[in-house]
Amino acid sequence: MSLFVMGSASHVGKSITVAAICRCLVRRGFSVAPFKSQNMSLNSYVTPDGGEIGMAQAMQAVAARQPAHTDMNPVLLKPKGDCVSQVVLNGRPYKDVHITEYYKETPELLKKALESYSRLKSRCGEVIVEGAGGAAELNLYDRDIANTLLAKKLRIPVILVADIERGGVFAQIYGTLTLLPGELKPLVKGIIINKFRGDPVIFEPGIRMIEELTGVPVLGVVPYFSIPLPSEDSLSIGDKRPGSNAIRIAVIRLPRISNFTDFELLEQHAAVDYAAPGTALDGYDCIIIPGTKNTIEDLAVLFRTGMDREIKKARNRGVPVIGICGGYQMLGRQLVDAGFESSAGTYAGLELLEGVTRFASYEKTTTQVTRTACAVPPILSSMGDVTGYEIHMGMTEPGSDREALHGDGRVSEDGLVFGTYLHGLFQNPSAANALLTYLHEQKGLPFEPIPLNPEDPYEVLADLFEEYVDMDAVQAMLKE
Numbered sequence: 001m002s003l004f005v006m007g008s009a010s011h012v013g014k015s016i017t018v019a020a021i022c023r024c025l026v027r028r029g030f031s032v033a034p035f036k037s038q039n040m041s042l043n044s045y046v047t048p049d050g051g052e053i054g055m056a057q058a059m060q061a062v063a064a065r066q067p068a069h070t071d072m073n074p075v076l077l078k079p080k081g082d083c084v085s086q087v088v089l090n091g092r093p094y095k096d097v098h099i100t101e102y103y104k105e106t107p108e109l110l111k112k113a114l115e116s117y118s119r120l121k122s123r124c125g126e127v128i129v130e131g132a133g134g135a136a137e138l139n140l141y142d143r144d145i146a147n148t149l150l151a152k153k154l155r156i157p158v159i160l161v162a163d164i165e166r167g168g169v170f171a172q173i174y175g176t177l178t179l180l181p182g183e184l185k186p187l188v189k190g191i192i193i194n195k196f197r198g199d200p201v202i203f204e205p206g207i208r209m210i211e212e213l214t215g216v217p218v219l220g221v222v223p224y225f226s227i228p229l230p231s232e233d234s235l236s237i238g239d240k241r242p243g244s245n246a247i248r249i250a251v252i253r254l255p256r257i258s259n260f261t262d263f264e265l266l267e268q269h270a271a272v273d274y275a276a277p278g279t280a281l282d283g284y285d286c287i288i289i290p291g292t293k294n295t296i297e298d299l300a301v302l303f304r305t306g307m308d309r310e311i312k313k314a315r316n317r318g319v320p321v322i323g324i325c326g327g328y329q330m331l332g333r334q335l336v337d338a339g340f341e342s343s344a345g346t347y348a349g350l351e352l353l354e355g356v357t358r359f360a361s362y363e364k365t366t367t368q369v370t371r372t373a374c375a376v377p378p379i380l381s382s383m384g385d386v387t388g389y390e391i392h393m394g395m396t397e398p399g400s401d402r403e404a405l406h407g408d409g410r411v412s413e414d415g416l417v418f419g420t421y422l423h424g425l426f427q428n429p430s431a432a433n434a435l436l437t438y439l440h441e442q443k444g445l446p447f448e449p450i451p452l453n454p455e456d457p458y459e460v461l462a463d464l465f466e467e468y469v470d471m472d473a474v475q476a477m478l479k480e
Helices: 014-027 055-063 099-124 148-154 169-179 200-214 234-239 260-267 295-305 307-316 326-331 429-443 457-468 471-477
Strands: 003-007 032-035 038-040 044-046 052-054 075-081 084-089 092-098 126-130 158-163 188-196 218-223 248-252 271-275 286-289 321-324 334-337 345-348 356-359 365-372 385-392 395-397 402-405 408-411 417-420
Touching: 003 014, 003 148, 014 032, 014 055, 014 126, 014 158, 014 188, 014 457, 014 471, 032 055, 032 099, 044 055, 044 365, 044 385, 052 055, 052 075, 055 126, 055 457, 075 099, 084 099, 092 099, 099 126, 099 148, 158 169, 169 188, 169 200, 188 200, 188 471, 200 218, 218 457, 248 260, 260 271, 260 429, 286 307, 286 326, 295 307, 295 326, 295 334, 295 345, 307 321, 321 326, 326 417, 385 429, 402 417
Parallel strands: 003 126, 003 158, 032 126, 038 075, 158 188, 188 218, 248 271, 248 286, 286 321, 321 417, 334 356
Antiparallel strands: 044 052, 075 084, 084 092, 334 345, 356 395, 365 385, 402 408, 408 417
């Protein structure tokens, strides 16, 4: 049997709950795999066979100790703006669709999702399914392949997750269960409440009230915690606050920013600020231009808001400027689009590197890679071997600049401007240490290097759920 984790709303902790249940069950001797039929996110990941899935399912795969696979997230929507998303189907670009046209694809996409689920279950045993957004979206019941339509097909036990931090948890839970289609209500076997702050004794009467109102047991109340796990989507970026660290890094918050998980290790060791276009960059020790779903349109925003001038002023002050994926493309002289990335035309880049990027196909490069940083001081020369993945449209003709990594990217003569297609570069402790060591040295500050073999955060997460959630009851649901 499998389990279905639904939410009372978006961002209530479904993804983390699935990851926690996966690791808990693995530790109890089960073979499990995560599954989300449809995900909408610009934070994505490349599977070993070169497919693209949501970052959350990649994170959950690690928790389940399974290799990431496209069957774990058969439908991935990557928003491009104006109600248009790129549909990634079974790990490959399918087409760009307007939301009204997308819903016409519901029967076929549901069929594809069920096929992926069946393959996953046959390979891995138990499957922990994650819904999307809120489970009780009345206007979507006839086309919701991530919640209601999928649940009607699978007929597996459901755990409802709610978030007490945002308030109204009683209304969240009672309202969701009341509005669910009648045939799905009996499937709900438990409730988990996330992000609790305060004395749990005070909330005990509330638990009894919820159980009396709904007839569904509360399996646990999970306290608010901070465990370094990858963020799922753009909702998480609003929760980020730079710390008080003396080292300040600005990541340009592009309108279509993607894979900002690239910088979450840096966030633990520096004050990382996601700076909106137009923000003054005075006082920052490093500028990073991240990936984006649409390089050309986000580059136009930089020019329109004067952010291009701010970036160049920082460069002239000797501040390192780093571009990742779309950010690397922006650093070059020109971007030439044949109509696949945006409107056909030739666009000026930031001209901090010599490269010219051409978009001549709808196809993407999606691959996992291991590279060695080139011996270019003062930052790259200390990185050594790094691993990550590429997800991008377009190919860059590098020009006269030196390579940044063997086989990828380019770097300026003084080594302070470099770009790469490698997502996950700064998730490598060696790369993060190389950058942070340099930034600390520039300020005459000591720096304690990040351990190269950090503690497994999924073990910490599983310990937390074993303490605060009735995992015996969760396990028993697998036999229902």
